[in-house]
Amino acid sequence: MAKFLTNREENYSQWYNDLVIKADMAENSAVRGCMVIKPYGYAIWEKIQAELDRRFKATGHVNAYFPLFIPKSFFSREASHVEGFAKECAVVTHYRLKHAPDGKGIIVDPDAKLEEELIVRPTSETIIWNTYKDWIHSYRDLPLLINQWANVVRWEMRTRLFLRTTEFLWQEGHTAHATREEAQQEALMILDLYADFAENYMALPVIKGVKTESEKFAGAIDTYTFEALMQDGKALQGGTSHFLGQNFAKAFDVQFANQEGKLDYVWATSWGVTTRLIGALIMAHADNNGLVLPPRLAPIQVVIIPIYKGNEQLGSISEIANDLRSKLEKAGFSVKYDDRDTQKPGFKFADYELKGVPVRLAIGPRDAENGTVEVARRDTLTKETINRDNVVTHVTALMEEIHQNIYRKAADFRAENTYSVDTWDEFRDIIENKGGFVMAHWDGSTETEEQIKNLTKATVRAIPFNAPAEEGKCVLSGKPSHRRVLFARAY
Amino acid sequence: MAKFLTNREENYSQWYNDLVIKADMAENSAVRGCMVIKPYGYAIWEKIQAELDRRFKATGHVNAYFPLFIPKSFFSREASHVEGFAKECAVVTHYRLKHAPDGKGIIVDPDAKLEEELIVRPTSETIIWNTYKDWIHSYRDLPLLINQWANVVRWEMRTRLFLRTTEFLWQEGHTAHATREEAQQEALMILDLYADFAENYMALPVIKGVKTESEKFAGAIDTYTFEALMQDGKALQGGTSHFLGQNFAKAFDVQFANQEGKLDYVWATSWGVTTRLIGALIMAHADNNGLVLPPRLAPIQVVIIPIYKGNEQLGSISEIANDLRSKLEKAGFSVKYDDRDTQKPGFKFADYELKGVPVRLAIGPRDAENGTVEVARRDTLTKETINRDNVVTHVTALMEEIHQNIYRKAADFRAENTYSVDTWDEFRDIIENKGGFVMAHWDGSTETEEQIKNLTKATVRAIPFNAPAEEGKCVLSGKPSHRRVLFARAY
Numbered sequence: 015m016a017k018f019l020t021n022r023e024e025n026y027s028q029w030y031n032d033l034v035i036k037a038d039m040a041e042n043s044a045v046r047g048c049m050v051i052k053p054y055g056y057a058i059w060e061k062i063q064a065e066l067d068r069r070f071k072a073t074g075h076v077n078a079y080f081p082l083f084i085p086k087s088f089f090s091r092e093a094s095h096v097e098g099f100a101k102e103c104a105v106v107t108h109y110r111l112k113h114a115p116d117g118k119g120i121i122v123d124p125d126a127k128l129e130e131e132l133i134v135r136p137t138s139e140t141i142i143w144n145t146y147k148d149w150i151h152s153y154r155d156l157p158l159l160i161n162q163w164a165n166v167v168r169w170e171m172r173t174r175l176f177l178r179t180t181e182f183l184w185q186e187g188h189t190a191h192a193t194r195e196e197a198q199q200e201a202l203m204i205l206d207l208y209a210d211f212a213e214n215y216m217a218l219p220v221i222k223g224v225k226t227e228s229e230k231f232a233g234a235i236d237t238y239t240f241e242a243l244m245q246d247g248k249a250l251q252g253g254t255s256h257f258l259g260q261n262f263a264k265a266f267d268v269q270f271a272n273q274e275g276k277l278d279y280v281w282a283t284s285w286g287v288t289t290r291l292i293g294a295l296i297m298a299h300a301d302n303n304g305l306v307l308p309p310r311l312a313p314i315q316v317v318i319i320p321i322y323k324g325n326e327q328l329g330s331i332s333e334i335a336n337d338l339r340s341k342l343e344k345a346g347f348s349v350k351y352d353d354r355d356t357q358k359p360g361f362k363f364a365d366y367e368l369k370g371v372p373v374r375l376a377i378g379p380r381d382a383e384n385g386t387v388e389v390a391r392r393d394t395l396t397k398e399t400i401n402r403d404n405v406v407t408h409v410t411a412l413m414e415e416i417h418q419n420i421y422r423k424a425a426d427f428r429a430e431n432t433y434s435v436d437t438w439d440e441f442r443d444i445i446e447n448k449g450g451f452v453m454a455h456w457d458g459s460t461e462t463e464e465q466i467k468n469l470t471k472a473t474v475r476a477i478p479f480n481a482p483a484e485e486g487k488c489v490l491s492g493k494p495s496h497r498r499v500l501f502a503r504a505y
Numbered sequence: 506m507a508k509f510l511t512n513r514e515e516n517y518s519q520w521y522n523d524l525v526i527k528a529d530m531a532e533n534s535a536v537r538g539c540m541v542i543k544p545y546g547y548a549i550w551e552k553i554q555a556e557l558d559r560r561f562k563a564t565g566h567v568n569a570y571f572p573l574f575i576p577k578s579f580f581s582r583e584a585s586h587v588e589g590f591a592k593e594c595a596v597v598t599h600y601r602l603k604h605a606p607d608g609k610g611i612i613v614d615p616d617a618k619l620e621e622e623l624i625v626r627p628t629s630e631t632i633i634w635n636t637y638k639d640w641i642h643s644y645r646d647l648p649l650l651i652n653q654w655a656n657v658v659r660w661e662m663r664t665r666l667f668l669r670t671t672e673f674l675w676q677e678g679h680t681a682h683a684t685r686e687e688a689q690q691e692a693l694m695i696l697d698l699y700a701d702f703a704e705n706y707m708a709l710p711v712i713k714g715v716k717t718e719s720e721k722f723a724g725a726i727d728t729y730t731f732e733a734l735m736q737d738g739k740a741l742q743g744g745t746s747h748f749l750g751q752n753f754a755k756a757f758d759v760q761f762a763n764q765e766g767k768l769d770y771v772w773a774t775s776w777g778v779t780t781r782l783i784g785a786l787i788m789a790h791a792d793n794n795g796l797v798l799p800p801r802l803a804p805i806q807v808v809i810i811p812i813y814k815g816n817e818q819l820g821s822i823s824e825i826a827n828d829l830r831s832k833l834e835k836a837g838f839s840v841k842y843d844d845r846d847t848q849k850p851g852f853k854f855a856d857y858e859l860k861g862v863p864v865r866l867a868i869g870p871r872d873a874e875n876g877t878v879e880v881a882r883r884d885t886l887t888k889e890t891i892n893r894d895n896v897v898t899h900v901t902a903l904m905e906e907i908h909q910n911i912y913r914k915a916a917d918f919r920a921e922n923t924y925s926v927d928t929w930d931e932f933r934d935i936i937e938n939k940g941g942f943v944m945a946h947w948d949g950s951t952e953t954e955e956q957i958k959n960l961t962k963a964t965v966r967a968i969p970f971n972a973p974a975e976e977g978k979c980v981l982s983g984k985p986s987h988r989r990v991l992f993a994r995a996y
Contacts, residue, residue, distance in 0.1 A: 041639075043571070044572075044576060044579075044635055044636075045572045045574045045575070045576060045623065048573070048574060049572070050569070050570070050571050050572065050636055051569055051570040053567040053568065053569045056568050056569045056570055057567065059570075060568065076544040076547075076548065077547050077548070077551065078541070078542055078543055078547045079542040079547055079550075079674065080534070080541050081534045081536045081539035081540075081541065081672055082539070082625075082656055082658065083539060083595070083672070084536070085536060086602065086610075088535075089602070090610045090611055096611060101601060101603075102600070102601065103600065103601065103602055104574070104597045104600055104623070105597060105599040105600065106595045106597050106598075107596065107597075107599065107613065108595075108596040108598065109594065109596065110592060110593065110596075110660065111577065111594055111596065112592075119577075119578060119581045120577065120580060120581055120587060122577075122596050122622055131613055132595070133602070134597065134625070141534070141535065141536075144535055145535075148532075160544065164656075165573055165656065167573065169600040181573050181574070183570065356645065
């Protein structure tokens with residue numbers, strides 16, 4: 015166990031913070047609530063971006079860029095949007111600094127006050143729909159399938175590296191459609207895209223569903239979500255896709271002439287995932303030795319470490335290592351050969367375990383002689399010695415196996431920690447003492463939902479798509495219910 | 506000539522604005538000075554990013570992300586930096602909005618005033634060096650070679666799409682080194698990287714050199730620049746690379762223990778290019794028919810347009826077109842087959858000319874019969890008919906030829922508009938009546954430079970690296986000078 019990490023079982027929260035720092039992923043900055051994403055953490059974000067961007071483009075989307083600032087008045091246009099977003103914003107009020115009259119430092123120039131304050135975007139529906147007004151006139155201009163990679167700011171009181179930060183990075187898709195059906199399909203298609211990415215790249219099993227009225231996006235008709243279970247029994251919302259109906263089109267007066275020449279309001283979706291996914295990745299898979307990265311998102315997939323005494327041994331081992339590296343790179347893996355002589359092999363082993371590198375190859379003098387190499391897996395911490403000629407085949411198979419194993423482990427954990435609950439006592443007991451996903455009947459009212467939240471801090475994470483119709487009674491109110499919904503405490 | 510474009514020779518500035526709008530590159534947003542980068546413009550930025558990012562990584566750099574906000578006090582730390590950047594900043598003073606007491610809209614909550622104002626980053630030296638303080642302790646931590654892709658804000662009074670906007674996108678490299686020599690080499694290596702990119706990807710010949718004291722970056726020891734000549738005879742600074750000496754290390758107290766165990770301040774560089782490069786691309790190559798994009802940055806490299814009457818003809822032409830497309834895509838080109846039946850071929854021809862697509866293939870019924878295809882080049886507007894079997898070979902060669910031709914045209918234009926000038930009358934006449942690059946002697950004093958600027962609006966763009974030593978007299982003051990420098994009016 016990495017000694018400098020807090021034990022996960024003793025203090026999960028501290029373990030997470032330790033890990034993010036020690037694995038060189040991110041750190042808090044001098045600006046309250048804003049993080050610095052360090053190169054190793056950012057490399058994971060780049061891999062997430064590359065794959066999502068490829069998928070967005072493959073489904074017909076293009077990227078664009080809209081302003082960081084939004085005029086304050088835009089927020090008031092959509093009635094429920096203002097409720098959800100106007101509260102926690104960074105507000106730009108001035109556009110100039112000047113020297114302090116006393117010569118000490120600089121001050122805000124009171125003469126440079128903006129007529130209308132600008133809000134640093136917490137999300138871009140308003141500025142984008144104000145722009146779409148000029149872009150959309152006819153059904154020929156539709157669909158409009160645009161995505162943006164950007165930073166956004168939501169003034170958070172309690173922040174946590176990756177999971178909740180004042181500034182975060184994300185992508186936000188904003189699409190416009192001629193019909194309700196097409197917009198709904200788009201929102202659901204994107205949810206599937208996200209969920210597929212989560213399962214196949216993050217090795218993270220997710221539950222897809224729809225949010226309740228009180229949990230949905232401010233301005234949406236429906237919010238679709240994918241939810242994952244973390245190792246401490248709390249849920250994490252991976253991302254959301256919103257069917258916005260005609261709400262923003264009406265707020266910004268975006269009408270189009272349909273095929274019959276009649277004017278109608280445009281139908282909309284928006285959807286996003288954020289740097290929070292990196293937090294999910296850590297919380298779902300990491301252990302007391304450090305990160306466990308799924309191979310498809312690992313910045314370094316294979317690390318090669320020489321074990322040697324003296325320059326002569328290092329020379330012959332390096333020759334073998336460089337040959338292996340080039341073969342593995344040719345097979346598409348990202349490989350690091352760490353021949354630093356300032357650190358001992360044991361230190362390096364622990365360091366790459368901490369950083370979650372999926373496969374480690376070690377080559378000692380006996381391996382050099384025998385034509386072998388020691389292969390260690392990060393996920394199981396097991397080792398075996400194989401013939402050097404088989405390395406590429408072996409590593410290729412191993413990567414797939416590691417992905418499957420990490421996924422299965424998370425799926426098993428979720429299965430073990432998902433409860434079908436019928437009584438309030440049991441509900442409360444599980445939420446408070448065990449954690450996990452609780453499938454329970456709920457009467458569908460916001461009042462009951464609110465009450466349950468106040469009593470247990472558990473919320474309806476989703477009404478799962480795959481929950482079968484089933485008659486039952488609300489776990490709190492006893493009123494009739496037609497399907498179970500997913501409750502949990504959440505990040 | 507595209508009739509909706511202003512004639513370039515009549516009103517260059519209006520021609521540029523028209524072109525940016527009509528070619529769907531960008532537009533002004535509802536926020537003064539901030540632009541919306543539309544999908545076609547953003548696709549060019551993505552190509553610029555991809556190639557630069559590849560080059561940064563190939564030279565050992567990694568990406569990271571630092572906060573959007575910088576505490577106001579950070580700016581005062583480096584004496585000359587505050588002079589250069591404190592003036593034109595967006596200032597965040599509050600973090601909450603609330604409903605107006607009169608129920609009309611929302612207002613800034615006066616209770617949510619920040620203790621210390623936050624500046625939206627105009628550049629990130631201060632916040633990054635404040636962070637590096639914790640990352641650098643020993644020579645073993647060096648060099649630190651970090652780049653960031655980000656948005657920045659400088660409150661500009663007069664803005665222009667791509668060329669000067671309040672918010673813009675850029676990359677900013679920030680490196681830390683153990684020695685002066687290494688930092689200087691880094692700054693120069695990056696300048697070479699930029700210049701090579703400009704010449705080989707943007708087809709833009711550039712002049713490399715060093716800025717004068719008054720034109721250098723606020724906080725730098727030396728600013729290296731690459732300058733290009735636009736078609737209206739004005740210079741455009743493509744990007745800069747700064748040798749920062751130990752200025753920021755001293756301002757933020759970043760010291761390291763060198764190999765002898767002695768403490769020393771870290772040596773620094775910073776360097777960046779912005780979305781302005783897209784403006785340069787347009788201004789350098791476009792003509793009265795629209796954009797002329799260099800093939801390596803064109804989002805669509807080949808467009809295929811069918812010329813047909815009726816569905817039967819379209820069917821057989823589409824079969825050929827799709828076959829050509831897949832062959833060209835396999836050869837690495839990005840291809841669009843435009844079979845929309847809502848637009849006539851003539852309209853499509855003009856539209857793709859406007860958008861600067863390097864190569865257009867047209868297939869009519871006779872081509873279908875004869876096994877031929879009509880190939881048109883955007884740069885020369887010439888056409889020829891070739892055998893369909895040769896399309897891939899032909900297009901491959903053509904792309905290289907187009908790149909070379911665009912580059913040569915720009916280089917010839919620059920040669921014709923570069924003047925070696927020895928008298929003040931001639932200097933003034935050329936700057937005021939002809940435009941272009943003027944190589945002239947200058948006495949090296951800031952006073953003279955300022956005077957020349959006041960008299961002619963021309964500035965020293967660079968002291969070119971390749972300017973030979975040559976004794977002469979300053980074109981204004983008559984004082985001795987040892988080499989000519991590059992003067993021009995500039996964007």
